[in-house]
Amino acid sequence: MPWLYEPINVYKPVAANIGIVDGPFEYLTVAGIRMPLPFTTRMTVVRLRSGDLFLHSPVAFDQSLAEALETMGPVRHLVSPNQFHYAHVGEWAKAFPDAVTWASPGVRGRARARHADVVFARDLGADPPEEWEGDMEQALVPGGIFKEFIFFHGASRTLILTDTIINLELDKIDQPWRAFTKLSGMYHPFGQIFFGMRLPLLVQRRKAKAAIRKIHAWRPERILLSHGRCFEGEDAGKALRRIFGGPPS
Numbered sequence: 202m203p204w205l206y207e208p209i210n211v212y213k214p215v216a217a218n219i220g221i222v223d224g225p226f227e228y229l230t231v232a233g234i235r236m237p238l239p240f241t242t243r244m245t246v247v248r249l250r251s252g253d254l255f256l257h258s259p260v261a262f263d264q265s266l267a268e269a270l271e272t273m274g275p276v277r278h279l280v281s282p283n284q285f286h287y288a289h290v291g292e293w294a295k296a297f298p299d300a301v302t303w304a305s306p307g308v309r310g311r312a313r314a315r316h317a318d319v320v321f322a323r324d325l326g327a328d329p330p331e332e333w334e335g336d337m338e339q340a341l342v343p344g345g346i347f348k349e350f351i352f353f354h355g356a357s358r359t360l361i362l363t364d365t366i367i368n369l370e371l372d373k374i375d376q377p378w379r380a381f382t383k384l385s386g387m388y389h390p391f392g393q394i395f396f397g398m399r400l401p402l403l404v405q406r407r408k409a410k411a412a413i414r415k416i417h418a419w420r421p422e423r424i425l426l427s428h429g430r431c432f433e434g435e436d437a438g439k440a441l442r443r444i445f446g447g448p449p450s
């Protein structure tokens with residue numbers, strides 16, 4: 202059986218005012234059909250200076266998790282960082298109607314096509330909005346339909362990624378997916394750029410360089426990922442240099 206990142210649905214701090222929540226299994230859906238491919242996904246929670254909570258790529262709604270988060274601050278921002286990570290934004294928005302739902306490029310159309318019950322109120326942009334300016338910086342990594350907003354929490358020097366880097370642990374995956382994952386190269390400790398982003402990154406070289414330059418300038422000391430094992434300490438810098446090369450000229 203595949204493994205989860207237990208315990209799930211609990212807030213796990215990684216530094217002051219930032220932590221992760223590992224969620225239950227998700228299943229890839231192709232043309233409306235649920236594939237027998239369980240995978241794990243992870244949410245990042247940032248407590249902003251305002252006291253408000255920023256939920257990056259929310260995992261499936263869970264009542265006791267929601268109650269635990271409420272003790273930390275008002276759940277205010279529900280963020281879809283790319284058009285493939287939005288499935289649970291609507292559930293959280295229902296529970297927290299005062300929260301702002303943030304759209305990634307293309308997510309509205311994708312959610313509508315799949316009849317998802319979610320309304321996005323605002324759009325992520327090139328610069329952080331005033332609500333988290335001073336807490337976090339952000340950038341758009343080009344990648345065709347896989348383009349993704351990434352975030353950097355300055356106080357903890359944490360880079361928050363969704364699918365830009367995938368670092369699956371093979372012993373948590375069943376065959377035949379384990380073999381496919383190995384072929385894709387997106388496995389621990391060799392985590393890689395999601396394969397769907399690689400060609401668009403090459404084609405959009407100028408935009409890619411700008412994003413990579415920004416990532417290096419931030420000098421992250423931790424990389425939180427939605428899928429697989431995160432990178433901590435000096436492993437973070439090493440992974441960035443291995444995957445993206447040094448700062449582009």
Ligand SMILES: [Fe+2]
Pocket residue numbers: 285286363364427428
């Ligand atoms: Fe993903």
